Amino acid sequence: xxxxxxxxxxxxxxxxxxxxxxxxxxxxxxxxxxxxxxxxxxxxxxxxxxxxxxxxxxxxxxxxxxxxxxxxxxxxxxxxxxxxxxxxxxxxxxxxxxxxxxxxxxxxxxxxxxxxxxxxxxxxxxxxxxxxxxxxxxxxxxxxxxxxxxxxxxxxxxxxxxxxxxxxxxxxxxxxxxxxxxxxxxxxxxxxxxxxxxxxxxxxxxxxxxx
Amino acid sequence: xxxxxxxxxxxxxxxxxxxxxxxxxxxxxxxxxxxxxxxxxxxxxxxxxxxxxxxxxxxxxxxxxxxxxxxxxxxxxxxxxxxxxxxxxxxxxxxxxxxxxxxxxxxxxxxxxxxxxxxxxxxxxxxxxxxxxxxxxxxxxxxxxxxxxxxxxxxxxxxxxxxxxxxxxxxxxxxxxxxxxxxxxxxxxxxxxxxxxxxxxxxxxxxxxxx
Numbered sequence: 001x002x003x004x005x006x007x008x009x010x011x012x013x014x015x016x017x018x019x020x021x022x023x024x025x026x027x028x029x030x031x032x033x034x035x036x037x038x039x040x041x042x043x044x045x046x047x048x049x050x051x052x053x054x055x056x057x058x059x060x061x062x063x064x065x066x067x068x069x070x071x072x073x074x075x076x077x078x079x080x081x082x083x084x085x086x087x088x089x090x091x092x093x094x095x096x097x098x099x100x101x102x103x104x105x106x107x108x109x110x111x112x113x114x115x116x117x118x119x120x121x122x123x124x125x126x127x128x129x130x131x132x133x134x135x136x137x138x139x140x141x142x143x144x145x146x147x148x149x150x151x152x153x154x155x156x157x158x159x160x161x162x163x164x165x166x167x168x169x170x171x172x173x174x175x176x177x178x179x180x181x182x183x184x185x186x187x188x189x190x191x192x193x194x195x196x197x198x199x200x201x202x203x204x205x206x207x208x209x210x211x
Numbered sequence: 212x213x214x215x216x217x218x219x220x221x222x223x224x225x226x227x228x229x230x231x232x233x234x235x236x237x238x239x240x241x242x243x244x245x246x247x248x249x250x251x252x253x254x255x256x257x258x259x260x261x262x263x264x265x266x267x268x269x270x271x272x273x274x275x276x277x278x279x280x281x282x283x284x285x286x287x288x289x290x291x292x293x294x295x296x297x298x299x300x301x302x303x304x305x306x307x308x309x310x311x312x313x314x315x316x317x318x319x320x321x322x323x324x325x326x327x328x329x330x331x332x333x334x335x336x337x338x339x340x341x342x343x344x345x346x347x348x349x350x351x352x353x354x355x356x357x358x359x360x361x362x363x364x365x366x367x368x369x370x371x372x373x374x375x376x377x378x379x380x381x382x383x384x385x386x387x388x389x390x391x392x393x394x395x396x397x398x399x400x401x402x403x404x405x406x407x408x409x410x411x412x413x414x415x416x417x418x419x420x421x422x
Contacts, residue, residue, distance in 0.1 A: 001371070001372060001373075001374045001377070002330060002331070002369060002370070002371045003369065003370045003371075003372075004368075004369050005268070005366075005367065005368050005369060008268065008367075008370065009268075011381060013266070014380075014381070015380055015381035016265055016266065016268075016381060017265040017266075017381070018380060018381035018382045018383075019265075019370075019377075019381035019382070019383060020262070020264075020265035020266075020268045020367065021262050021265060022381075022382060022383035022385060023262070023270065023295075023343075023345055023367065023370065023383070024239050024241075024260045024261055024262045024270055025239025025240060025241055025260060025297055025298075025385065025390055025392070026237055026238070026239050026240075026385065026390065026391075026392035026402060027237070027239065027261070027262070028235050028236025028237050028238065029236060029237075030235075030236055047262070048261045048262060048263075049235045049236060050235055050238070050259045050261050050273065051231070051232050051234070051235045051238070051258070051259060051273075052259075052273060052355060052357075052358065052360065053231075053355075053357070053358040053360060054227055054228040054230075054231035054232060055224070055227065055228075055231075055358070056357060056358065057216070057219065057220075057227075057231045058355075058357060058358065059234065059235055060273075060362075062261065062262075062263060084234075086236055089405065092405060092406075092408075093406075093408065093417055096408045096411055096417050097411050097416075097417055098411070099411045100411040100412050100413045100415075101412075101413060102413055111413075119213060120213070132234075134234055139357065140357070142353055142362075144263060144264075144269075144364065146263075146264070146267060146269060146350065146351070146364065147263065147264035147266070147267065147269060149263065149264060151271075151353075151362070153355065153357065155216075156216065156219075156231065156234065157215075157216050158213060158214065158215050158216060159213070159214045159219065159230075159234065160212070160213045160214075161212060161214075162212075163212045166212070166230075169225075169226055169229060170222060170225070170226035170227060170228070170229035170230035170233075171229045171230070171233060171395050171398070172229075172230060172233035172234070172394075172395065173394075174233060174236065174237065174394050175394065175400060179236055179237065180237075180405065181236070181237035181392050181400075181402060183383075183384075183385050183386065183402075184382050184383065186407055186408050186409070186410070186420070187382070187404060187406070187407040187408075188404070188405045188406055188407075188408070189386060189392075189402035189403060189404050189405060190402065190403050190405055191237060191392060191394075191400035191401065191402050191403070192400060192401050192402070192403060193398060193399070193400050194300065194303060194391065194399045194400060194401055195303075195304075195398070195399055196397055196398040196399075197303075197304065197307045197397050197398075197399070198397070199397070200307055200308050200309070200310045200311040201311050201312075202311045202312060202313055202322075204311075205308075206304055206307050206308055209397070
């Protein structure tokens with residue numbers, strides 16, 4: 001079936017949100033941990049983190065200035081830092097709960113039963129239960145005037161991960177770490193590897209790489 | 212284990228690329244179809260598509276101006292349009308092959324054994340074998356000066372999908388459509404739904420939604 005712009009624009013608001021949120025494909029599931037200058041911590045689930053570049057090492061994600069992620073944006077502007085923590089099978093329900101509209105003086109860490117962890121001298125709290133934890137520094141903010149959202153471009157400062165998940169060639173086996181994926185607004189999926197494929201070349205069939 | 216910026220910056224280039232590309236989590240796998248003004252078609256796999264907003268309906272993705280995606284960028288600038296096609300289990304190897312460095316006068320559609328399809332009067336070719344196909348119009352280009360990449364902000368113009376994948380409430384069951392996910396640069400995964408969760412509210416435990 002084919003649905004035109006005119007048709008989906010007339011969908012009821014929540015229905016349109018679910019529909020449009022499904023279109024980009026499977027999304028990453030990450031918890032962003034921040035701490036205000038005054039010491040208030042915050043945790044916020046996002047599904048928009050994307051790879052921007054390896055050299056320099058950059059990641060981007062989108063923050064909507066609504067109540068639930070407003071504090072993340074404020075604290076990142078205040079301090080310049082956040083942590084990014086992969087959501088895995090055992091914490092996805094608690095991670096989803098962080099999207100509830102908690103008051104500013106309530107930390108989603110304690111409200112959602114996830115523990116703060118500080119690694120070395122990094123300012124922002126990580127999620128202790130997470131297996132893959134990344135320290136990010138805000139580099140630049142791009143305002144998306146079309147809808148009032150904010151694209152945050154961040155530099156990667158540190159990576160914590162289980163040693164067994166790091167392959168010799170640099171590949172991180174995030175499936176082995178239990179990292180989950182999201183579709184639309186609210187559906188969580190685990191994964192099963194189909195194949196790792198060789199670097200594609202003209203006139204050469206891609207091969208499956210056996211680990 | 213903890214890896215600092217200083218440590219991963221010293222990784223050999225390909226190793227660093229694999230490592231950093233793994234960090235954002237699971238990524239979407241999409242084929243971008245374009246056609247130049249003069250009629251040359253192009254197909255390019257991307258893993259950076261992300262949801263930007265539902266009202267207006269916007270999607271973003273990143274194009275690196277290297278040989279393999281240069282033509283996509285050129286044709287989008289020329290014509291203002293592209294198609295976005297979910298990669299699924301049966302075409303992921305052919306989809307990966309589109310990342311080889313084909314000459315400009317070679318269409319990845321024919322070189323990679325994927326068929327062009329035109330839907331209604333949309334300018335850009337879709338991938339006939341894909342199950343979920345989205346017509347996009349380039350709205351704005353944001354240059355990421357940090358690394359010379361281009362973030363393309365696109366409006367969603369049309370959606371084609373199997374009727375059985377569209378739920379009444381607007382949710383699209385992309386797992387049922389066979390859509391795959393990518394980790395790092397080259398690893399494809401199918402998914403298995405853990406749960407769909409209810410809208411999170413303060414002081415209320417999230418519930419699993421049965422379909």
